Amino acid sequence: MSFESFADFLAMGKHGLYVWTSYGISLAVLALNVALPILARRRYLQDEARRLRRESKP
Amino acid sequence: MNWTWFHKLGSPKWFYDISGRWLPWLSLAAALLIGVGTVWGLAFAPPDYQQGNSFRIIYIHVPAAILAQSCYVMLAVAGVVGLVWKMKLADVALQCAAPIGAWMTFVALLTGAVWGKPTWGAWWVWDARLTAMLILLFLYFGVIALGQSISNRDSAAKACAVLAIVGVINIPIIKYSVDWWNTLHQPATFKITEKPAMPAEMWVPLLIMVLGFYCFFAVSLLLRMRLEVLKRESRASWVKAEVERSL
Numbered sequence: 102m103s104f105e106s107f108a109d110f111l112a113m114g115k116h117g118l119y120v121w122t123s124y125g126i127s128l129a130v131l132a133l134n135v136a137l138p139i140l141a142r143r144r145y146l147q148d149e150a151r152r153l154r155r156e157s158k159p
Numbered sequence: 160m161n162w163t164w165f166h167k168l169g170s171p172k173w174f175y176d177i178s179g180r181w182l183p184w185l186s187l188a189a190a191l192l193i194g195v196g197t198v199w200g201l202a203f204a205p206p207d208y209q210q211g212n213s214f215r216i217i218y219i220h221v222p223a224a225i226l227a228q229s230c231y232v233m234l235a236v237a238g239v240v241g242l243v244w245k246m247k248l249a250d251v252a253l254q255c256a257a258p259i260g261a262w263m264t265f266v267a268l269l270t271g272a273v274w275g276k277p278t279w280g281a282w283w284v285w286d287a288r289l290t291a292m293l294i295l296l297f298l299y300f301g302v303i304a305l306g307q308s309i310s311n312r313d314s315a316a317k318a319c320a321v322l323a324i325v326g327v328i329n330i331p332i333i334k335y336s337v338d339w340w341n342t343l344h345q346p347a348t349f350k351i352t353e354k355p356a357m358p359a360e361m362w363v364p365l366l367i368m369v370l371g372f373y374c375f376f377a378v379s380l381l382l383r384m385r386l387e388v389l390k391r392e393s394r395a396s397w398v399k400a401e402v403e404r405s406l
Contacts, residue, residue: 116277126270
C-alpha cells in the first residue's frame with residue numbers, strides 16, 4: 102500500500118480530482134460498451150419474438 | 160497450420176455458437192484483470208518521483224491508447240479479409256469494432272488531457288502524437304458514418320474496407336510520432352527489445368490492465384457481432400429457433 106490513510110488515498114497527493122475524473126469516466130465508458138449491446142440484444146429479441154408470433158397467426 | 164477455423168467463419172451459425180461459448184470466460188478474464196489492475200495501479204503501485212500520483216492515470220491511458228490503435232489495425236485486417244475472400248463476417252466485425260475503437264480513442268484523448276493539465280500545464284497541445292490520435296478518432300467517425308450512410312450493404316462494406324485499409328497508414332505515424340518530431344509526449348512505455356524503464360511494481364499492473372482491456376474489447380465486440388449476425392440472418396431457421404429459445 103503506497104498510502105497512509107484512506108483520506109490520503111482519495112487526495113492522491115494534490116491530484117485527486119485529475120486521477121478520479123479519469124478513472125470515473127473511463128470505467129463508465131467501459132461499462133457502457135458492455136451494457137448497451139446487452140440491452141440492444143434484449144430489445145431486439147423481444148421485437149423479433151413478437152414479429153414471429155404475429156406472422157405465424159393465420 | 161490448420162486453417163479450418165478460418166473457413167468455418169464463413170458460417171454465421173458456427174460463429175454464433177462458438178462466440179457464445181467463449182463469452183463467459185472472456186468476461187470473467189476481463190473483469191478479473193481490470194479489477195486487479197485498477198486496485199494495484201491506484202493503491203499499491205509506488206508514486207512517480209516526478210509526477211507524484213497523477214501518473215496513475217497511465218493505467219487507463221496507455222491500455223486505452225494501445226487498444227484504440229490495435230482496433231484500427233483489426234479494422235484494416237477485416238477490410239482485407241472482406242475484400243479478398245468476400246467473407247460476410249468480416250464486414251460485421253469491421254462495423255461492430257469501429258464504435259469500440261472510437262470510444263477507446265476518446266478515452267485515451269480525454270485521460271491524456273486530464274493527465275496533461277497537472278503535468279504539462281495544458282489540457283491540449285498541438286503535438287504530433289496528440290494530433291495523430293485526433294486524426295484516428297476522425298477516421299473512426301468516417302468508418303462509422305460511411306457504414307451507416309450507404310444503404311446497400313455490399314457497397315457499404317466495400318467502402319468501409321477501403322477506408323479502413325487506407326487509414327491504417329496513420330498507425331505507424333502515431334507509433335513513431337514521438338521519435339520523428341520534437342514532442343512533449345513521453346516515449347513508449349513498453350518496447351519489444353528492451354526492459355521497461357520503470358520498476359516492475361509499476362509496469363506489471365500496467366501489463367495486467369492492457370490484457371484486461373483486450374479481453375474487454377473481445378467481450379464488447381462479440382456482444383455486438385452476435386446481435387448483428389442475428390439481425391442479418393433473421394430469416395434463417397436457426398435464428399428463429401434462437402429467438403424462440405430466448406422467450
